[in-house]
Amino acid sequence: MRILVCISHVPDTTTKVKFAENNTRLDQTGIQWVINPWDELSLTRALELKDDAGNGVESVSVAHVGPVSAEPTIRKALAIGADAAFRVDAEPRDAYQVAAQLKKIFETAAFDIILCGIESSDYNGSNVGSMLAEMLDLPSVSAISGLRIENGAIIVTREIDGGKEQLSVEVPFVGIVQKGIAKEPRIASMRGIMQARTKPIQLIEPAPAEPLTAISTFDPPKPRAACKFADPENPAQLIEWLQNEAKVL
Amino acid sequence: MSVIVYTENWDGKFKKLSYELVSYAVKLAEMLQTQAIALSIGDVDDQELKTLGRYGIGRIIQLDRGPLSHFDSQAYARLIADTASKENANVLIMANNNAGKSLAPRVSVRLKAALASGVNQLPVSLQPFLVSKRVFSGNAFAQMELKTDTRILTLAQNSFDLAENPADPVIERSVASLEAPPSGTRVLDIQKQSGKTLLTDAEIVVSGGRGMKTPDNWAPLVELAELLGGATACSRPVSDEGWRPHEEHTGQTGKIIAPNLYFAIGISGATQHLAGISSSKYIVAINSDKDAPIFEAAQYGIVGDASKVLPALVEAVKKMKS
Numbered sequence: 001m002r003i004l005v006c007i008s009h010v011p012d013t014t015t016k017v018k019f020a021e022n023n024t025r026l027d028q029t030g031i032q033w034v035i036n037p038w039d040e041l042s043l044t045r046a047l048e049l050k051d052d053a054g055n056g057v058e059s060v061s062v063a064h065v066g067p068v069s070a071e072p073t074i075r076k077a078l079a080i081g082a083d084a085a086f087r088v089d090a091e092p093r094d095a096y097q098v099a100a101q102l103k104k105i106f107e108t109a110a111f112d113i114i115l116c117g118i119e120s121s122d123y124n125g126s127n128v129g130s131m132l133a134e135m136l137d138l139p140s141v142s143a144i145s146g147l148r149i150e151n152g153a154i155i156v157t158r159e160i161d162g163g164k165e166q167l168s169v170e171v172p173f174v175g176i177v178q179k180g181i182a183k184e185p186r187i188a189s190m191r192g193i194m195q196a197r198t199k200p201i202q203l204i205e206p207a208p209a210e211p212l213t214a215i216s217t218f219d220p221p222k223p224r225a226a227c228k229f230a231d232p233e234n235p236a237q238l239i240e241w242l243q244n245e246a247k248v249l
Numbered sequence: 250m251s252v253i254v255y256t257e258n259w260d261g262k263f264k265k266l267s268y269e270l271v272s273y274a275v276k277l278a279e280m281l282q283t284q285a286i287a288l289s290i291g292d293v294d295d296q297e298l299k300t301l302g303r304y305g306i307g308r309i310i311q312l313d314r315g316p317l318s319h320f321d322s323q324a325y326a327r328l329i330a331d332t333a334s335k336e337n338a339n340v341l342i343m344a345n346n347n348a349g350k351s352l353a354p355r356v357s358v359r360l361k362a363a364l365a366s367g368v369n370q371l372p373v374s375l376q377p378f379l380v381s382k383r384v385f386s387g388n389a390f391a392q393m394e395l396k397t398d399t400r401i402l403t404l405a406q407n408s409f410d411l412a413e414n415p416a417d418p419v420i421e422r423s424v425a426s427l428e429a430p431p432s433g434t435r436v437l438d439i440q441k442q443s444g445k446t447l448l449t450d451a452e453i454v455v456s457g458g459r460g461m462k463t464p465d466n467w468a469p470l471v472e473l474a475e476l477l478g479g480a481t482a483c484s485r486p487v488s489d490e491g492w493r494p495h496e497e498h499t500g501q502t503g504k505i506i507a508p509n510l511y512f513a514i515g516i517s518g519a520t521q522h523l524a525g526i527s528s529s530k531y532i533v534a535i536n537s538d539k540d541a542p543i544f545e546a547a548q549y550g551i552v553g554d555a556s557k558v559l560p561a562l563v564e565a566v567k568k569m570k571s
C-alpha cells in the first residue's frame with residue numbers, strides 16, 4: 001500500500017493578512033508559511049498507519065504544486081516522516097489547474113491512497129481533492145474523520161448530518177480529510193530534520209492546464225458596528241435588544 | 250440557457266437550505282433572463298417537491314433512485330453534470346455543505362466549468378462573471394472571475410433570505426440512469442443520533458469556551474439553547490479537553506457555521522475561533538474581561554461572570570416566552 005499526501009501551505013493562522021497593488025494580490029511580506037492544518041493531520045495519520053507493520057503501508061509520500069520557494073514546506077513534511085516528495089514546478093493559480101498537476105504526479109508514480117485536506121485555510125476552496133478524484137476517475141470520500149486498514153481493506157468514517165457513517169472503499173481512492181483523522185499533528189524530531197536533508201524531492205514538469213477562475217480583487221470584511229453593552233445586573237435588557245432591535249428572537 | 254439548482258434531500262425531505270438555494274437560483278435566473286430548474290435525486294414525493302414552488306421554481310427534474318443505493322459522489326456528479334449539459338445550464342447552484350463540497354468540484358471537472366465555492370451574495374457582475382467569496386477564513390473577501398461559459402456556485406449557508414414567490418412547478422420524473430454505476434464505495438454502518446437540532450442547521454447557537462470553567466457548568470447553557478430552539482457549540486480547547494463532544498467544536502479546524510445569532514460565552518475570540526463563526530448575522534459575547542477580542546466581533550455584549558449571567562439570561566428568556 002502506497003500513500004500520497006497532498007500538501008498545500010498557507011499563511012500561519014495568526015498572520016494579519018494584508019493586500020498589495022490595489023488589493024489585487026496578497027502582500028507576502030512577513031508571512032509565515034505553514035503546512036495547511038488538515039494536510040498536517042493527513043500526514044500524521046498516514047505515518048501512524050505505516051508505523052503498524054500489519055497495515056502493509058510501504059511508503060508515505062507528499063506532493064506539492066508550487067515554485068521552489070515552497071521547498072521549506074516540503075522539507076518540513078519530510079522531517080515529520082514522509083519518505084519521499086514530489087513537487088510540480090508551477091505557480092498554483094486555481095484549484096482546477098492544481099488538480100491537473102497533482103494528476104500528473106499520480107500518473108508518474110502510482111498510489112493506493114491519496115489524501116487531500118478538506119480546505120486550504122487561505123482561499124477556502126474545498127475543491128482540489130474532489131477535482132483530482134474526478135480527473136483520475138477514482139472514487140472519493142469527503143470529510144472523513146477516520147481512516148483504517150483492516151485485512152487489506154480500507155475503512156473510512158465520515159460525518160453525516162447528525163451521525164456517522166462507515167464505508168469501505170476500493171483502492172485507489174481519494175480521501176478528503178477533516179478534523180478527527182488524527183489527534184495532534186506529529187512534529188519533526190531532530191533526527192527527522194537531519195534525515196530530511198537527504199530525502200528525495202522529485203521534480204515534475206507542469207501539465208498544460210489553464211485555470212478556470214481568477215481572483216481580481218480582495219476586500220477586507222466590512223467593520224462591524226461597535227459592541228453595545230448590556231448591564232450585567234440586568235441581562236433582560238440584552239434579550240429585549242435581541243428581540244426588538246436585532247429581531248432574531 | 251438555464252440556471253440549475255441541485256436541491257439535496259434528507260430522507261426525502263428538504264431543509265431551509267434547499268429553499269435558500271432555490272430562492273437564489275430564481276433571482277439569478279431573473280438577472281440572466283432565463284429559467285431556473287430544480288434538480289432532485291433520490292426518493293422525494295410530489296408533495297415535498299411542490300414545496301420548492303413556494304420560492305418561485307417553475308420546473309423540477311426528479312431522478313428517482315434507480316441503481317443508486319447510497320450517496321456516492323462519483324455517481325451523483327455524473328447525473329448532475331448530465332442534466333446540466335442536457336438543459337444547457339449556464340449556472341449550476343449547489344450548497345456549500347459536505348455533499349455540495351464533494352459534488353461541485355467533480356461536476357466542474359466533467360463540464361470544465363469554473364467553480365466558486367462559499368459564495369455569499371448574487372454575482373457582483375455578469376460580464377465578466379464576478380462573484381464575491383470568503384477567503385482567509387473570513388478575514389477577507391475576494392472577487393473571483395469565473396472564466397467559462399458554464400459556471401458552478403456553491404452558496405454559503407444562511408447568507409440569503411428566503412424569497413417567497415409562489416409558483417406551481419411542473420414535475421418531470423425519471424429514474425436515475427447510469428451506464429455503469431460506480432461501485433467504489435460501500436456503506437458498512439450508519440450511526441444516527443436523532444432529536445437534537447443540528448449545529449449546521451441551527452439559526453441560534455449557544456457556545457461555550459474555557460471561561461465556562463468546568464464541564465459541570467454547562468446545564469444553563471444547554472437550557473438556554475433549548476429554550477431558544479437552538480444548538481450548542483464550543484471552542485476547540487473545550488472539545489479537546491473532552492468537556493463537550495467533538496461535533497460541537499466550531500472554528501477554523503472545526504465546523505464553520507453562520508447562524509442568525511451566536512452566543513459566545515467565556516470564549517476569548519481567537520482568530521481561529523472567529524474563522525468558524527464570523528459570518529453569523531449577530532454575535533453576542535459574554536465575557537468577564539472587557540478587553541477580550543470577542544467584543545470586537547460582537548454587536549452585543551455583557552461584561553460579567555458567565556456563571557451568574559447565564560442563569561439570569563435563562564430567566565429572562567423564560568419571562569419573554571411567557
Ligand SMILES: Cc1cc2nc3c(=O)[nH]c(=O)nc-3n(C[C@H](O)[C@H](O)[C@H](O)COP(=O)(O)OP(=O)(O)OC[C@H]3O[C@@H](n4cnc5c(N)ncnc54)[C@H](O)[C@@H]3O)c2cc1C
Binds near residue numbers: 037499514535
Ligand atoms: C492551527 C490552529 C487551529 C485552531 N483552530 C481552532 C478552532 O477551530 N476553534 C477554536 O475555538 N480554537 C481554535 N484554535 C485555538 C485558538 O487559538 C484558541 O486557543 C481557542 O479558541 C481559545 O478557546 P477559549 O476562547 O475557549 O479559551 P481562552 O482563550 O482560554 O478564553 C477563555 C475566555 O473566557 C473568559 N472568562 C474566564 N472566566 C470567565 C467567567 N467566569 N465568565 C465569563 N468569561 C470568563 C476569559 O476572559 C477568556 O476571554 C486553533 C489554534 C491553532 C494554532
Ligand SMILES: Nc1ncnc2c1ncn2[C@@H]1O[C@H](COP(=O)(O)O)[C@@H](O)[C@H]1O
Binds near residue numbers: 092128
Ligand atoms: N498547491 C498544492 N499542492 C498540493 N496540494 C494542494 C495544493 N493546493 C491544495 N492542495 C490540496 O487540496 C486540499 C484542499 O485545498 P483547496 O481546494 O485549495 O481548499 C489541500 O488540503 C491539499 O491537500
